[in-house]
Amino acid sequence: MPQNSTAPRILIVGGGYAGFYTAWKLEKHLRKGEADVTMVDPLPYMTYQPFLPEVAAGSIEPRHAVVTHRRHLKTTNVITAKVTGIDHANKVATITPPVGEPYEFAYDQIVVTAGAVSRTFPIPGIADNAIGLKTIEEAVAVRDRLLSNFDKAAAIPAGPERDRLLTVVVVGGGFAGIEAFAELRSFASSLISKYPQLSFDDTHFHLIEAMGRIMPEVSLETSKWVMKDLGKRGAFIHLDTQVTSAVDGNVELSTGEVIPTDLIVWTAGVMANPTVVRGGDLPTEQRGRISAQADLRVVDADGNPVEGAWAAGDVAAVPDKTGGLPDGTCVPNAQHAVRQAKLLAKNLVAVLRGEGTKDYFHKNLGAVAGLGLYNGVFQSGKIALKGFIAWVAHRGYHGLAMPTWERKWRVLWGWWNNLWLGRDFANLAAVQHPRAAFEEFAARPRPAVAEAAAPAAQKNAAKSDAGKPAPVNDAGESAEKKPAAKADAAKPAAKKPAAKKPAAKKPESVETTV
Numbered sequence: 001m002p003q004n005s006t007a008p009r010i011l012i013v014g015g016g017y018a019g020f021y022t023a024w025k026l027e028k029h030l031r032k033g034e035a036d037v038t039m040v041d042p043l044p045y046m047t048y049q050p051f052l053p054e055v056a057a058g059s060i061e062p063r064h065a066v067v068t069h070r071r072h073l074k075t076t077n078v079i080t081a082k083v084t085g086i087d088h089a090n091k092v093a094t095i096t097p098p099v100g101e102p103y104e105f106a107y108d109q110i111v112v113t114a115g116a117v118s119r120t121f122p123i124p125g126i127a128d129n130a131i132g133l134k135t136i137e138e139a140v141a142v143r144d145r146l147l148s149n150f151d152k153a154a155a156i157p158a159g160p161e162r163d164r165l166l167t168v169v170v171v172g173g174g175f176a177g178i179e180a181f182a183e184l185r186s187f188a189s190s191l192i193s194k195y196p197q198l199s200f201d202d203t204h205f206h207l208i209e210a211m212g213r214i215m216p217e218v219s220l221e222t223s224k225w226v227m228k229d230l231g232k233r234g235a236f237i238h239l240d241t242q243v244t245s246a247v248d249g250n251v252e253l254s255t256g257e258v259i260p261t262d263l264i265v266w267t268a269g270v271m272a273n274p275t276v277v278r279g280g281d282l283p284t285e286q287r288g289r290i291s292a293q294a295d296l297r298v299v300d301a302d303g304n305p306v307e308g309a310w311a312a313g314d315v316a317a318v319p320d321k322t323g324g325l326p327d328g329t330c331v332p333n334a335q336h337a338v339r340q341a342k343l344l345a346k347n348l349v350a351v352l353r354g355e356g357t358k359d360y361f362h363k364n365l366g367a368v369a370g371l372g373l374y375n376g377v378f379q380s381g382k383i384a385l386k387g388f389i390a391w392v393a394h395r396g397y398h399g400l401a402m403p404t405w406e407r408k409w410r411v412l413w414g415w416w417n418n419l420w421l422g423r424d425f426a427n428l429a430a431v432q433h434p435r436a437a438f439e440e441f442a443a444r445p446r447p448a449v450a451e452a453a454a455p456a457a458q459k460n461a462a463k464s465d466a467g468k469p470a471p472v473n474d475a476g477e478s479a480e481k482k483p484a485a486k487a488d489a490a491k492p493a494a495k496k497p498a499a500k501k502p503a504a505k506k507p508e509s510v511e512t513t514v
Contacts, residue, residue: 008035008352011093011107012076013083013276015041015069017049017334018113018313020403021341022348023076029349038077038105040095044069047136050334050398051411053176053370055139057183058423062140064410072404086110086280088309094279109308109348112282112290112298113341116270116314116332125246130171130264133180144429145263146184147191151427154197160260166203167261169251171243172268173209175217178226179369180265181207185235186372190423205235206259208251210242210268217367218379225386226377233372270332272315282309289317289329294359296344312344313337321361336362338401370394 010026012019023039030037051065069078084102085094088110096102118132131145132138149165156162168188170181185205192200207214207230214237215223227237238253245252251259272289283291283300290311293299296318298309312318314332318340330336339362347357366380368390376391378384385393395415402408418424430436 007033008108009106010035010037010109010111010348011105012037012039012111012113013086013093014112014114014273014313014315015039015043015078016046016113016115016313017337018115018315018341018344019111020046020067020069020073021338022111022113022312022345023073024403025342025345026348027073027075029345034349035109035352036077037075038079038107039069039073040079040081040083040093040105041069042080042082042098044078044080046403048334048398048402048407049134050401052133052136052139053179053183055136056133056142056146056180057187057372058143058425059183059373059415059418060411061414061424062136064407064414065139066136067403067407072406083114083276084279086112086276086282088281088306091308107308109352110310111344111348112276112280112309112311112315113313113337114273114276114315115337116272117274118266119269119271120266123243123246125248125250126243126264126266129246129249130266132266133176134270140428141432142180142184142263142265143187144427144432146188147425147427148429149262150188150191150195150198153202154195158202162202163204164249164260165262166198167259168203168205168263168265169259169261170205170207170265170267172266173207173211173214173237173239174267174269175215175367175369177207177209177265177267178215179371180267181205181235182230182369182371182375184265185230185233186375187423187425189233190373191425194425200234203234204259206251206261207235207237208241208243208253209237209239212240214239215367215369218377219382219384222377222379222384222386225384226371229371229375229386270314277315282306282311285317287317290315292316292318294319294321294361295347295357296340296360297347297357310344310348312340316340318360321359322363330360330362334401335364368394368397 012023019039019041023037026037045066045068047066051060054060055062055065079095081095081097083093084096087093091107093105093107093110094102095105118134120126131141133142146168153162153165168184170177188203188205189200192198213220213223215226230237238255242254243251244254246264249261249264251261251264253259274288277284277288277290282298283306285291291299292311293303293305296310296312298306298311300306314337317329320328320330340360343358343360350357366378368376368378370376370391374388374391376394377386378390378393399408399412402411
């Protein structure tokens with residue numbers, strides 16, 4: 001795509017946390033005409049991922065958990081497409097739109113913020129039966145699946161099939177897995193009152209964790225409290241346990257236990273976006289992330305900055321200057337992605353102006369998680385808050401962290417409505433197949449072959465009948481339809497006695513075919 005601007009061209013690959021915040025802050029720091037900024041992402045919005053468990057539990061409207069690119073980026077050129085190749089040696093990226101042919105995009109500075117995707121293992125059945133919780137679409141699908149299963153279960157008698165429908169398995173005991181697990185357990189408990197055919201004991205929730213504890217981001221004592229709290233709510237946590245198979249929804253564990261289920265949620269880790277990382281020539285480290293130094297510039301194998309290349313967020317291996325992380329790099333989470341993006345925008349502008357850059361340094365102030373309505377956990381150093389006050393802290397932090405006041409108000413307004421009206425548990429699973437009802441009843445033209453065959457068959461039948469003698473009745477008369485006048489003349493002759501009108505002297509007026 002040709003660019004007409006003579007200003008430096010900045011290409012941002014990815015519109016998630018890091019990409020959106022980089023573009024947003026560049027609009028603030030750049031002078032008019034100082035640079036031409038383009039952001040490319042296959043989705044037209046940024047997803048605020050900490051809200052996904054609440055979306056899955058019906059506590060937040062899905063559209064309120066995303067930030068529309070075009071509404072909030074005023075001067076950035078937004079392209080809804082994929083970057084499928086990066087040739088940084090020539091500073092050209094390949095952009096593949098959803099419609100049309102791929103094309104090359106020349107740039108002067110590239111910012112890679114393509115994020116991460118769910119990391120899975122080659123376990124039989126997982127790819128076919130599980131679902132992740134990294135996108136808003138997945139969160140909505142999980143919610144609708146749980147609601148649909150309640151509808152199905154309420155319509156059948158107690159038994160193995162109903163147990164399967166009301167069993168939820170979450171794989172992964174990190175923050176994402178625990179929040180999803182706890183929110184879904186809370187959601188299911190609230191649904192019981194709407195289904196008189198079902199009871200609390202009919203629902204079964206299992207969390208599978210390969211390690212010997214959950215939530216490594218908090219203290220061991222706090223993680224034990226979370227386990228105990230979930231146990232009181234009828235949830236089962238399997239530690240030191242791995243999933244060995246999930247064929248046909250039968251989750252087989254390394255302990256030998258088999259859990260039949262219709263809903264498997266996979267939250268066991270993430271990996272850098274492989275489409276972008278493998279499709280480019282930027283240096284990577286052993287875990288597949290793009291190598292970066294503390295000021296967020298990409299570095300080569302020798303630690304030298306790669307001119308014109310930047311990376312941040314989950315796709316980048318950024319050094320942890322606090323020294324608090326075991327592998328020396330920042331963990332892939334929203335907290336780091338947002339703060340790295342803000343600094344990256346400042347450093348990039350500084351480089352354009354010939355100024356110096358600053359290193360990224362962020363000491364984790366704590367961790368907070370929601371465990372369902374009115375329940376949560378917060379950990380900062382040795383300080384731990386549990387229950388309602390931690391839940392308030394969780395909502396307060398993420399409500400303020402949601403970018404733009406427009407999105408903040410939508411989330412806060414939804415929470416306020418739910419406080420008085422309760423959760424919205426409208427099941428919109430049918431929206432995933434929007435044309436199903438239309439297709440079922442839509443009139444369709446008859447197949448062209450059948451229409452052409454019908455007249456041909458009639459014509460052939462007529463030709464065949466023309467060469468055959470017409471069938472006759474018991475009186476030796478032809479069974480063909482007779483003209484009205486001839487038929488009327490024949491009727492009196494047939495009614496007169498044979499003595500008065502000998503048949504031999506007066507021939508019949510009926511035509512016959514010999």
